[in-house]
Amino acid sequence: MNLFYTMLYPCDKVRDFMYGYLEGELPMLTSIRFHLHLNGCTACREYLFLYRKAANAEQFRKENPPPDELLSTTLDFLKREGIVGEADSDGPADAVPPSG
Amino acid sequence: MAPALDFEAINTPDFLGRLRESGAAGQRAFGELVRVTHAKFLGFIRRQLASPEECQEVLQETYLAVHKGLGGFKGDSKLTTWMFSLAHHKICDRIGDRQRSHVELTENREAALSTESADDALAGATAWDAAPDRLSARNAVEALIGKAIETLPDQARQVYQLRDVEGLSGEETAAVTGMTAENVRVQLHRARRKIVDWVQEKMTGAAASGPGMAP
Numbered sequence: 001m002n003l004f005y006t007m008l009y010p011c012d013k014v015r016d017f018m019y020g021y022l023e024g025e026l027p028m029l030t031s032i033r034f035h036l037h038l039n040g041c042t043a044c045r046e047y048l049f050l051y052r053k054a055a056n057a058e059q060f061r062k063e064n065p066p067p068d069e070l071l072s073t074t075l076d077f078l079k080r081e082g083i084v085g086e087a088d089s090d091g092p093a094d095a096v097p098p099s100g
Numbered sequence: 101m102a103p104a105l106d107f108e109a110i111n112t113p114d115f116l117g118r119l120r121e122s123g124a125a126g127q128r129a130f131g132e133l134v135r136v137t138h139a140k141f142l143g144f145i146r147r148q149l150a151s152p153e154e155c156q157e158v159l160q161e162t163y164l165a166v167h168k169g170l171g172g173f174k175g176d177s178k179l180t181t182w183m184f185s186l187a188h189h190k191i192c193d194r195i196g197d198r199q200r201s202h203v204e205l206t207e208n209r210e211a212a213l214s215t216e217s218a219d220d221a222l223a224g225a226t227a228w229d230a231a232p233d234r235l236s237a238r239n240a241v242e243a244l245i246g247k248a249i250e251t252l253p254d255q256a257r258q259v260y261q262l263r264d265v266e267g268l269s270g271e272e273t274a275a276v277t278g279m280t281a282e283n284v285r286v287q288l289h290r291a292r293r294k295i296v297d298w299v300q301e302k303m304t305g306a307a308a309s310g311p312g313m314a315p
Binding site: 015016018019046047050051053054055056057058059060061065066067070071073074075077078081083084085 | 124127128130131134135138139140142143147152156159160163164167241242245246248249260264265266267285288289291292293295296299300
């Protein structure tokens with residue numbers, strides 16, 4: 001770690017700026033100091049890598065697809081409640097597969 | 101045959117009108133709604149409740165609430181945002197019931213998150229070291245993030261799930277949870293930091309746990 005760069009901001013402060021950085025909301029001077037710190041701090045660069053990963057978590061929508069019987073169970077339940085019709089609970093799915 | 105629907109097509113005034121039709125037409129539209137949305141909403145619920153049976157019940161209760169509330173839905177938000185809001189409240193009811201009976205949701209989740217499963221996630225993390233570009237075990241990192249999400253406190257997990265996993269905007273997340281936009285920001289940042297800290301702790305532990313972990 002380069003002490004000159006990290007003197008500008010301590011690591012914990014830089015990590016608290018990561019939300020604003022990803023949102024593009026950092027003021028100019030803060031942004032410069034933020035980048036200078038990152039330039040000299042491997043640990044914070046790694047932290048930013050993981051923070052960005054955590055913030056782009058769409059892939060977790062697709063993991064663990066629902067069990068096959070979920071749709072028919074749900075539709076059967078709603079049929080008993082009178083919310084969907086006979087054909088809707090028994091027929092094949094004609095909509096696109098759910099996006100997970 | 102009518103064109104296939106996708107998740108966003110659910111949000112059109114045309115589809116809302118179909119849902120509100122009486123008789124077979126309305127029932128058919130509701131069936132389409134379930135087909136297109138059930139996997140997404142199950143995923144949302146499953147991230148917050150551990151029991152598969154409970155997830156199924158909450159999903160069904162959510163659809164019942166959607167059907168019951170359709171007449172009063174004014175269209176101030178997307179239909180799917182409103183549905184997330186209903187699902188969120190059903191989940192909160194379950195969590196509240198558990199807390200009242202002194203069964204902490206997080207304890208159940210911790211139990212479900214066994215050491216074995218964390219070890220499975222770490223199995224691919226052997227490339228971790230202190231080099232700047234060392235996060236090459238991408239799948240292992242993502243697997244760990246998946247595990248870390250499960251360790252978040254309830255409120256932070258709900259916000260994170262809505263905002264970063266489901267992709268709702270800050271305003272939509274605030275509308276669903278009833279939080280202020282500023283509180284959503286605070287909770288979201290807190291959740292991300294907790295995730296990163298958890299992942300780093302696990303990976304550092306893996307790197308220090310013995311020979312063979314360094315490249």
